[in-house]
Amino acid sequence: MLKDQRTIAAIATPRAAGGIGIVRVSGKDAPAIADKIFKAKSGKLPSQSEGYRAHYGKVFSKERALDEAICLVFRAPHSYTGEDTVEFHCHGGLYITQSVLRAALDAGAFPAAAGEFTKRAYLNGRLSLDRAEAVMSLISAQGEQAAQAALTALEGSLAGEIKTVADELIAAAAKLNAWVDFPDEEIEDTDPERLKAVFKSALDKLQGLLDSYDLGRAVTNGVETAIVGRPNVGKSTLMNLLTGYDKSIVTDYAGTTRDIVEETVNLGPLVLRLADTAGLRPTDDPVEKIGVDRALKRIERSSLILAVFDGSDSLTPEDKALLSKCAGKPTIAVINKTDLDRNLDLDYIRKTIGTLVEISASQGWGVEALTKAVEDLLGTADFDAGAAILANERQRQCVLRAANNLSEALQGLESGMTLDAVAFSNEAAIEALLELSGEKVSDAVVNEIFSNFCVGK
Amino acid sequence: MEYFAKEYEIIVIGAGHAGIEAGLAAARLGCSVAVFTLNLDWVGNLACNPSIGGTSKGHLVREIDALGGEMAKVADKNTLQTRMLNLGKGPAVHSPRAQIDRMTYCIDMKYILERQENLDLIQAEIIDLHKGKESLWRLKTRFEAIYSAKCVILATGTFLGGRIYVGDVVLEGGPDGMFPANDLAKSLRKMGLPIRRFKTGTPARVNRLSLDKEKMEAQHGDNQAIRFSFSHEPLSKKDIPCYITYTNRETRDIISSNMHLSPLYSGKIEGTGTRYCPSIEDKFVRFADKDKHQVFVEPCGLETEEMYLQGLSSSLPQDVQEKFIKTVPGLEKCRIMRTGYAIEYDCVDPIALRPTLEFQDFEGLFGAGQFNGSSGYEEAAAQGFVAGVNAAHKVKGKAEFILDRAGSYIGTLIDDLVTKGCQDPYRMMTSRSEYRLVLRQDNADRRLTHIGYQLGLIDDDRHEVFKKKLKNIEEEHKRVQSTVLAPSQELNALLVSCETSPLASGTRLSDLLKRPQLNYEALTPFDKTRPDLDQEIFEQVEIDIKYEGYIKRQQAQIEEMRRLEKKPLSPDLDYAAISGLRLEAREKLAKVRPLNIGQASRISGVSPADISVLLIRLEKGPVE
Incomplete structure (x- = not known):
């Protein structure tokens, strides 16, 4: 069903790493949603702001600050969509923009459908007819694309998993309805305990899917990975080895990489968004210092750290400083230059970092071991690329809604609510799941009744 | 020789449950109406089971009543027993059902039509229908009288091209020994209506005196009789029992070994059968591992011993029917009075209709009931009412009358038919409504009386009574919200015995009623200021309170749905x-x-x- 009065949100910039990421929220609740997730340094609430105003501050998810951002407020009708609109301009990078989007959705926005901002812009008279025609073809083209996407292994197995859960719930709904619609027939009484078991098992499965969401995102959007180490241990060589071409300038001179060099690479089933950082060492060179500071910050926010050490050298104070920085973080100690004689105290490193991989970046040795270590560390070793995972916010929202409705159904059962009310919650859960496939609840349930129960006069 | 007989504003073809409501509604809205029937003695015939209401169908009957239709009142007058089904399963699915004296029901309905101002009830077979000059419809009867009308409502039931099957015997006919409307069927096909064949069936009837009641379980009505109508007519006190028995292995064996004789499985019948109303042979084919199917033996009237065998609908040859019926406990020595049969008939693909039940492509032509692909008396009556009002509004130049899904089962029924169509005879079910926590049978009057009043089909007296009821509900809501019960040993003892937590401080009566474990009845000794009101007032208030959270969510869905409408x-x-x-x-x-x-x-x-x-x-x- 179309919900064009809902407040919608989406990432408005391309799904790729970039300097700035924009999350747009449009609809009458946009300012109120902004109040919930944005704190301006000035203390001013976005909902109190006039249009065409920018506010500097931080975006929050619950109590946790996600990022610094500029919050732009537009007032209807003076916005792209013609509705009240708030845009959050945050640092680029999918992780941050996704987190900001999720915060907006958790605060009450609905994920925007393909082309929905533009559609609203037209409906509110902000776009010309030819643009609108273009949107029409865009919408249908995207529908086709979505249909195509559903054929991929990833989406297909998700659909399968959701269908399994939906089918279980539909069977329960059909039984409840047959029991209600055909009271004279011999349909065994609906046992609340069994119903509870069905709901619980479905809820567990949905919870599993929700838990897979971050993993799914890691697979589709990439894991933010920092390559760190003191100068000249071979970070850039490793980067180049993994990317397959000379992205970083490799010299024998320490401190060649002064800023962060980023690249996306495939490692097994995973996408790593690699950042080659400046070598960590005390320095008085102001430019190099900036690079070192950035590298340190990068350690803080990365989901995976590849800490590179020179196997042919003994541990330096910089190495030890790096080890203490990485303590407690998802880190792999990459022992480079194994083509040379070993001088490094591996046991010392093992005290801090559990996973060690020996490679020779220059010789191309050890990539397989590194891949395996990454998979083990991120819990993706058993990850089957065809397994069901939630890959986007829309799917997550549908599954979340279904899970919430199931919890409500369980609560209803616990508190002794009559089964007509429990059935309502169950059907709301089914509706949320079927939304991903476009089926309709009542049709599904009625068909199920007739195929499974011998009812009628 | 053809001759011109009369012009009406509206002509209804058929005096079954759809035709009756259509004719009455149109006449009551001031149009000149003729209702044609093939047989004046079977106006409102309950051709299949002798009961009205049941799950979701009871909702329809109460909705028709709230809008000013007739079915509920006549049913109430002719009940043999009444039951509220699904008690204990929640108020959304409570459904009233009554066993009906089919003979007196027909007599009463006929009498009401006869005495209705603006309405002529005529026995005649319509053999031709076409659009004449000045956009009037022209109808011709078997005896060559020509009638004309601005609007025609087709409510032909199973008579249109009716064909009956019993084993290898096939005959053209309608139910209960009446003849079919074959020429009209041809005329409608010629006109280009999207006609198709559906099929239904009915079981044998047996003589009660030949039954062994000891072997069956008697089922009586509720202690407290219920009524369909909100108009507070006196309640019938009758309680004639039904009986429950079951098929068994032997029944199945007889049917299985004779399956090749069934016209359903020999490929003779082309019509699509009802999924929800399978014949006994269907049941054994589709659920091969099950021998035991329930048989519900229902009385057909006060002054008859005829009993209806719900669950044994069949089109097997007569001797096979007799054989398998006698395998059922209690029916071993039964004397069969009528044989079961399958009937195939012409009906229309309802996608061709608008939500007013007027054809998209044939102005002034309406369809209602089984003709539209539905099944059931109540479904028919509901459509008849809507078609009748719309035909009258068309004649009078008034706005279209469309009930939406969010407001009624009637709206849901019609929307399903004209929007989704139906692949087999459509039966109303509670599962068809996504708004069923709001669309309850108990609040049909609160949902629809004002609409019936606006239409002019609910009179002032009844409207006043209704307004009083609303006011009582409102005041009782205020009272329970402002009444605080103090914790006491007795009250807490009651709460604990009802498996709910005792009170530590004063609590609003409304908050106590919200608890699923409590109700008005249990709280009676502690509710000192309770006014003397009808039970139905307390029922409404209790449901409103108990299901408030759910109702609010449904209301939000309804708002969203109505916005798109x-x-x-x-x-x-x-x-x-x-x-x-x-x-x-x-x-x-x-x-x-x-x-x-x-x-x-x-x-x-x-x-x-x-x-x-x-x-x-x-x-x-x-x-x-």
């Missing part, structure tokens, strides 16, 4: 010319021709993306 689509829209619509959506939309975006969104094969495209097109203004 307010975005109209022109019936003349050329969907083929709208770029961006997918091919399947174009075809479906062109067929259904939805009245608004909401209806369009419910068509299967129309995706949310198609709806977006339509919304954009809609904003572009009228399409040439």
